[in-house]
Amino acid sequence: MYNHQLKKRNNLLLTVSLSFRRNPMPTELIAPAREQVAFRQYDSPSLAPDQIRVRSRFGAAKHGSEMAMFQGYAGHRGNYDGDLHIFTQESQMVTYPNGLGNICVGEVIEKGSSVQDFSLGETVFAHGSFRQEHVWPVDRARKLPDGVPWQAAVCLDPADFALGAVRDGHIRIGDSVAVFGMGAIGLFVVQLAKLAGAYPIIAVDPISLRRDVAEECGADIVMDPTACDAGFEIKLATDKRGADVCVDYSGHYTALQAALRGVAYLGTVVAGAWPGSYPAGLDLGAEAHFNRPTIVFSRACSEPNPEYPNWDETRLFSVVWRLLCDGSLKSEPVVQPVVPFEDLLEAYPKIATAPEENVKLGVAF
DSSP states (O other): OOOEEEEEETTEEEEEESSTTTOOSOEEEEESSTTEEEEEEOOOOOOOTTEEEEEEEEEEOOHHHHHHHHSOTTGGGOEEETTTTEEESSSOSOOSSEEOOSEEEEEEEEEOTTOOSOOTTOEEEEEOOSBSEEEEETTTOEEOOTTOOHHHHHTHHHHHHHHHHHHHTTOOTTOOEEEEOOSHHHHHHHHHHHHTTOSSEEEEOSOHHHHHHHHHTTOSEEEOTTTSOHHHHHHHHTTTSOEEEEEEOSOOHHHHHHHHHHEEEEEEEEEOOOOOOOOTTOOSSSHHHHHOOEEEEOOTTSSSOTTTTTOOHHHHHHHHHHHHHTTSSOOTTTSBOEEEGGGHHHHTTHHHHOGGGOSBOEEEO
């Protein structure tokens, strides 16, 4: 149960806990219903022999996937049937209440009787919602090495999707690459394309903050698609050839249209975002028909991987974690803003209502 009062802010229902500071039970952030946020207290269970109890210190949201649930735009599809490989209405993918947040970093404060590889006080991380305390099986948790920023841990998930997109698009040394959407995944596509030797790397996003971060992450050219014809400008920036590979992580149909317009003849468009249903306006009879690009859908966690058995998501995680730990991939500029846990009732809905203030929302507990 959770105690709260409701008030209207930015056309969203925000739930304010009356007992957040004085109740000893741990607290979590949830969406009790569509476009609502609430703090809820919960019981932290006793440990099984192979589990650890972790006090949260930092965390981050996963904007694209979480917004599909928080805003509810994926709900009409029903749920994915893994046997038929089709969406049906037999069950629902979007349900409430639902925990918010994607990865948490914290300190081990208790361990089960059979746990040997983790010590009390160690810093660990795993997939987990915005909770003050987590109980994780040891096979889910990873250690955060000394000297590695916590932002690297919360960026592991977006980085593995970015690597999947780079590999699915076959980005190679010398390729010109345009990336649409400078959220966390798009920013890691920029960095990985840079490591692959691509040039120029063109970052396209309407938000000034995100274009600035893209430059910090290695983009050679940044474009505001609201101020120019991005597809046309991509052609001009690549000696009229177009980008060898366009990668879309904006999830907006106008970006996909610009990618089809800006990609080279027989080039590749990687559709990596998880968007809602596109409205009318996507024109497949213009550049897409005349220039015959290949459209590749990329999703790192859909297994088997296109390069299976040599590549799977475990290997993608392994590669990007090494690059995050050795500093080859920048994580700290990607995680902003970082807000206190108790401010999430106001800060979390801004992912939807004030995207110009967010790149990847981080939390300090």
